[in-house]
Amino acid sequence: MGAAIAVRGVTRTFTLGARSVVALEAVNLEIPAGTLVSLLGPSGCGKSTLLRLFxxxxxxxxxxxxxxxxxxxxxxxxxxxxxxxxxxxxxxxxxxxxxxxxxxxxxxxxxxxxxxxxxxxxxxxxxxxxxxxxxxxxxxxxxxxxxxxxxxxxxxxxxxxxxxxxxxxxxxxxxxxxxxxxxxxxxxxxxxxHTVSEAVFLSDQVVVMASRPGRAVRTIAVDLPYPRTPATLRSARFHELCDLCSEVLFSHASGMAASTGVQE
Ligand SMILES: Nc1ncnc2c1ncn2[C@@H]1O[C@H](COP(=O)(O)OP(=O)(O)OP(=O)(O)O)[C@@H](O)[C@H]1O
Ligand SMILES: [Mg+2]
CATH class of the missing domain: 3.40.50.300 (P-loop containing nucleotide triphosphate hydrolases)
Incomplete structure (x- = not known):
């Protein structure tokens, strides 16, 4: 059987010369044993950093x-x-x-x-x-x-x-x-x-992350029945969940260009 994972207030900051980059800021996650959780988020939001911590x-x-x-x-x-x-x-x-x-x-x-x-x-x-x-x-x-x-x-x-x-x-x-x-x-x-449809198709939960600073912004439970089949990809619920994930993902991407996330 798989292991349960509990993430409490995890922060990871990297130093690049005189600057610091907040790769992860106060991440909280509860991952039940045996489930599949996707981390979905833009480049640089700390996904690989979190995996390295796990x-x-x-x-x-x-x-x-x-x-x-x-x-x-x-x-x-x-x-x-x-x-x-x-x-x-x-x-x-x-x-x-x-x-x-x-x-x-x-x-x-x-x-x-x-x-x-x-x-x-x-x-x-x-x-x-x-x-x-x-x-x-x-x-x-x-x-x-x-x-x-x-x-x-x-x-x-x-x-x-x-x-x-x-x-x-x-x-x-x-x-x-x-x-x-x-x-x-x-x-x-x-x-x-990075792929919304892949996250929804495979997961019990999708954790949407945002960058600058890297953080988990929303956890979306995927209530599609198992086993998931090619027909799942055509179901109305699958498309609803993909739309929801995209909406959350893009709503946090809007300020990306304005903020560098880099603190002097
Ligand atoms: N060893 C390191 N030293 C300095 N900065 C780092 C280091 N590892 C990661 N970072 C910084 O932390 C941030 C998050 O990096 P990370 O690799 O976790 O992103 P990611 O979400 O996996 O991105 P991608 O989707 O492009 O793989 C980036 O700004 C990156 O520059
Ligand atoms: Mg990565």
Missing amino acids: AGLDKPDGGSILIDGGDPNELRASHRIGVAFQDSSLLPWRSVWSNICLPLELAGRTAERADIQGLIDMVGLSGFENALPAQLSGGMRQRVAIARALVATPSVLLLDEPFGALDEVVRLHLHLELQRIRAARPVTTLLVT
Whole structure:
């Protein structure tokens, strides 16, 4: 079962020379175990920063993040977090197969051949098991990163724009696969996306963020029934929810040009 995540008053400010950039200001979130929550927001609103805090790769300046009541570092140390970050960061000297096996090796676990092949088939890379990352397209590399994030059956899955470079057909296929995997084993999932329809299709909740300073402005519950199918994309409720998310997103984007968010 996935882990519950509680974010209380989280603040993260970066210093760039004499200036400071408020990447996250007083973010509060409650993420129930086993749910999928999307972070939707404009470039620079702190989505990746928040994901790095969840992954235990960075620390907030103020506030707290608790995963099942513990520090994100504990979960990271026990290899229970699966991550696919924006720059897929595959190891260039390792094949597709061996990149996907990496989290298991780090956790001191042995790879089941059938499981690895199953993941490779799922992300549509059969026949490319021995290819090196440089021999793949950008979208194929992203699919390797998704398979790698899932291989160790994590309690928390952190996906930073994992479907960004994929064509529409592959994207929908992977949306349905992710849903299938999560139905079998409800891993708590944080998905960063710029795409409103993707957020609504996949999520239990959409957290709309705004920038300068980076903050969570509204959480929208997605009450579409499961399983979500291609027919969901044509339903009236799906379109209503997309419109609502867009409205919130754009209502907070209007002042963007006027404000730099940078404090001297
Ligand atoms: N290590 C860092 N040092 C200095 N500033 C940083 C650092 N990491 C992030 N920032 C700043 O924090 C802000 C938020 O960055 P972040 O990468 O979280 O945005 P994002 O929402 O993921 O954007 P995008 O959609 O473009 O990926 C930006 O203004 C960025 O310049
Ligand atoms: Mg980012």
